[in-house]
Amino acid sequence: MAKVLFEWDYSSYPGAKAYPNLFKPIQIGNIIVPNRIKYAATEDNLNDHNGFITDADVAYMRSRAQGVVGGLCFMQGVYMDEKRQGQGYVGQAACWDDKYIAGLKRIADAIHGERAVAGFQLMDCGRVGAVEVDSGHGPSTVPQRLRIFKPMFEMTNQEVKEMVKQHVDAARRGIEAGFDVMEISGIVGYLISNFLSSYTNRRTDEYGGDIRGRCQAMVEIIQGVKEVCGPDVPVGIRLCSDELLDDVKGNTPEESMMTYKIAEEAGADYISCTLGWQESIYPVISRDIPQGNWLHLAKRAKENVKIPIQMAYRLFTPDKPNKAIGDGELDIWEMCRSMIADPHMPRKVLEGREDEIRHCVACNLCLARLFRDAPMTCYINPLCAHEHDDRYYxxxxxxxxxxEVMIVGAGPAGLECAYVAAKRGHEVHVYDKREELGGTVLEASRSPYGDEELMTCPGYQKKMCELAGVNFHLGTEVTDEMIQDVLPDTVVLATGPVYSKITAKGGDSGRIVNVLDVLSGRETVGENVIVWGNRKPGIGVALYLAKQGKKVTIVGKEKSAGFDINPSFKWRYMIYMKQNGVTAYNDCDIEEINDGEVIIKTYDGYRLPVKCDTIVVSEREANDSLKSIVQEEGIEFFVIGDALVPRNMSSAVHDGYRIGLRI
Amino acid sequence: MPVNAEKEISNLWRTLHGAQTEICNTFYRWRDVAIEVAGPGVKPLDVALKASEMMGKDIGKNLLPRLNWLKGEEGFILNLGNAIAGIWTTEGGIAFAEKGENPGEVFIKCTRCPWPSAAKQFGVPMEEVALSRERLFQTILEDVNVFFNINLKIDMLKAIPRGEGMYLFKLYKAN
Incomplete structure (x- = not known):
């Protein structure tokens, strides 16, 4: 008889009617999970550098447990070896000794406190581990492709057996800490995936050879962990359904499916279906990948095994997983990034509050931070990783x-500030000369490769403002006189940037247009375009125009194009620029504008003539407008977002949130 | 002021060639340093070959993200040959790779190489220049071979510093 851990009745909730497949129970092993929601294990770098659990991580997990409304909530994967070769992140939780159990229990208790099912994950990071030591371990000594990772060496047969035992011992500690479900991580380049892949496993002992041999370590781990878990604690595994490593002779899709079958034979109670490695040359979770793009892999997995299949990977809205579950192509909807951005996302779905969801914009900043040994943060969720800090509420x-607060500008900075200040009880008025909310995001979201998803940010903020009672004055340009007339207690200048003037010779004669006017369609351009500014707005408009067949050249003062884009996404733009024939002259200036030609000057004085009929200005500067009058009137004021320093949407949101708390 | 293309290009060209000359000169300056630090018992050829090994190892690591197997074995070996020729070109040589008659065989030719001239200025024996180049390329293959699970070899068939008019390397898959 399967055990019900927590009783949940969703029948009265609108989300259960709209998405009935998401809110029906499922049996996993011998437990009943009341819904099909899972917060998948995600590293957050929030723990002590010796592997002990911190208050920050407990609060982070509690918040996600509230979100899954009774579903599965997994803590980050733990490393299990005292030598720390399996540790892939400086703030990763450890579990190689009983001394860690007390801290782990705090997380299990926090999850249970929200009546959710607590999941524990065993994760030796293998090839991408050894973050705090000189070298890592793996099935074979295969050189690292990316220099960011440490050199690694082949494990002896005895070391493999010891590693299997470490998994079993860690599982026992997880059980003692009170977790309900056990999961083994075998994905993205971590140790188990290294054993499974023909790319990284060249062994000739029983742990190598054909796909069965390469699965042997996984099989022994599953069987060992199953034994220590007993019948009441299900054991699942995360496995790649497609490694996307064709370029380095990785597993074929058929071999990947064999790993699923062998895991099932070994006793796995479910499989979390993933794809790609950190070394793959293909993107999988950035916003240039359409939503639902990978569901066919879950379907293929379902066709190959009988145990439940779970999947995250570009499933940010409930409609697609609900349909996939209904169609028998998926069993459980996993979330990682989408619940970093909004920990209560599935709860809001259940309660019929979808328009209150702060959607992930799939920028992968969270990942970029982890790889640079920084604590988790989110591009658009300022509270992320500060859940334990009362000052952030x-x-x-x-x-x-x-x-009485006057906020000038209804872009992401102004709107964020507005609803936070209004929630705290201030009377907030937002002014914008435009009729629409969103500021420059309205235009930025027109850039190709998924940038339309940026509009989810002002969409969320608008709803939050409405709920908090913010007053809007759209189509109203704020003037000095208006400020003198209203005389608010506080003014927040969120006016966005001003666009730089080109001071080059001929700058007043050429055809020069603004990036916003081009993206909105208010201005047209010729066939040969120079984009002035090599940050994200410049790249966005360059790709937008190149997609229309224009010959686009980016010229900018930064040493590399897109230096303001986080490295986990920037590589995508570099590829798209190349694919679309966009040339970038970095560390350069526009020296002269002539008829049909622009002279570019390199940092070291070389002069290059480039054919050009239109210059698009995307270079920005801080905006001082209205500052003098509020200073003169002695009004408390704040400057936020691009008006303060032109940066990106994330900085705007974070500025707005912090000032909203400060007023 | 209109761009004087000839002037801009000639300036750039001079700067490029100056930088290429400095690559060779800097290497030989460091060779002298290493020999002096190593003391009187050291053989300069051993120092040079060790330097080639260390550089080759690092160049091999740099190649890993740039190589892939998607074009199959033949395409892979030709790509690798081009990448090796490209290293020479960056240094100021004229080099290219071309398919051999046998499957999995690529020849890398270099008809102009700046290293022997620089070596002469520093009193370096020509045979050391030739052997260093061979060792450099052989060491590049070490990580590439392990990474792609293949057994490639490279042999030097001709060398400019041996008075043979050109460098000729055979890159091939060993059994």
């Missing part, structure tokens, strides 16, 4: 401290 102000 919008507490109500005292009655006497309530203010």
């Amino acid at each position: 919008p507490h109500p102000v005292d009655e006497g401290a309530k203010k």
